[in-house]
Amino acid sequence: MIFRQLFEPLSSTYTYLLGCSDTGAALLIDPVVNSIDRDLAEVQRLGLTLAYTVDTHIHADHITSALQLKQRVGSRIAVPAFDALPCADVGLQEGQPLRMGSVELRPLHTPGHTDGHHAYAQVDRVFTGDALLIEGCGRTDFQNGSAAALYRSVHDKLFSLPEDCMVYPGHDYQGRRVSSVAQEKQRNPRLGGGRTLQEFEQLMAELKLPYPKFIDHAVPGNRLCGVCPDDLPEQLQAYCQRMGERMTDSPQG
């Protein structure tokens, strides 16, 4: 499998490029509109054709490039079926792998950051979106989030993967790029080290995070598979269209 971990600096998002060396097909997990040209150039540089975009959830901190990529290169939009987006081409759900040549993604319903959040597992790695970050996790106070649900998602679905399964998160704000299930079980200060559900719920309830600056624009835009609303203030329009300064809060608070 061809693999690239790409970083979008405005929202500190990791986008993952997975390519099938047999068929030349590629997919992008969580592509960001700000980096659409860079991502497309990388797909082309590798001699691949973009077959799918795959989002882990309805993002609140950036706009997905799924729709624009579909318009530019004809890729199909795959999102959790749970979110019931009319703009999607493929609805993903647990138990139904997405296959693209020799590349397979196994969706794992991992609610808690959002209710429709899915992680995508392969044999040796898992793309955890905002459910599990390196030494962190996504916040649980919007989009039908739930600390109890996130605790169960991480413990029952992600921490039950093999110890050496590599963890590729949806974001990192300190340049960390990869972890493993064993590492997060031991070191994650929110969810690892034997922390109980009750302790996690209390910790998340006491974070006292500010209201996310971009959420009111990003969520409706992403429910349309990636549209910058027309009525955005100029600075946010620039951000949405990939030229602005950093406007987002960390989704882990």
Add this chain to the structure above:
Amino acid sequence: MIFRQLFEPLSSTYTYLLGCSDTGAALLIDPVVNSIDRDLAEVQRLGLTLAYTVDTHIHADHITSALQLKQRVGSRIAVPAFDALPCADVGLQEGQPLRMGSVELRPLHTPGHTDGHHAYAQVDRVFTGDALLIEGCGRTDFQNGSAAALYRSVHDKLFSLPEDCMVYPGHDYQGRRVSSVAQEKQRNPRLGGGRTLQEFEQLMAELKLPYPKFIDHAVPGNRLCGVCPDDLPEQLQAYCQRMGERMTDSPQG
């Protein structure tokens, strides 16, 4: 490829088990005598046969189990040819991959921690021994170590691997298990972030590390592919034979 990252807690050493699913052959990188029973049990649990032990260098903080494994299950002892150990079966050198079924290790001569140190690269990962640790590196003040040599090894050999190449270190003292070339280039406080050769040499010269407690026993023992010297004090004998308390210093100081 079958893959396991195993941890030996007395010396905080990572031992890597690599298995070929076609042939059932396995090898262990940097196995520690203290964990010989656990490692053999894991090989057997996976239905594999141990074909090789592979050491990255002459260790100063623990005794390799290479010789005992050879005596118990007939595995062949592979070490850097540079070290010219009469007890070895296979001398590894850069440019000559070790092949075991579909598993291939590409030796990279990475002197600096010791003069004979080799890392072992695969397509998507590299076992860096003590040349490059997660946010650290091995010390350079014994065994013909050299900060200048280590800087060149890391920059020319390891940092020139693909950005997404996973870094599996020889040790970690904080439960971190995996990094990537991109992550170490950016975050390694000794060798990354644009630090110059001169800065690195100065930093290593100023570490003022204590004399390693176990080195006078470990180095001759490991030059015999893993023998606990007869004349060890009782406590060190126990450590050497896998029952003792932690006796080692961190090789990164």
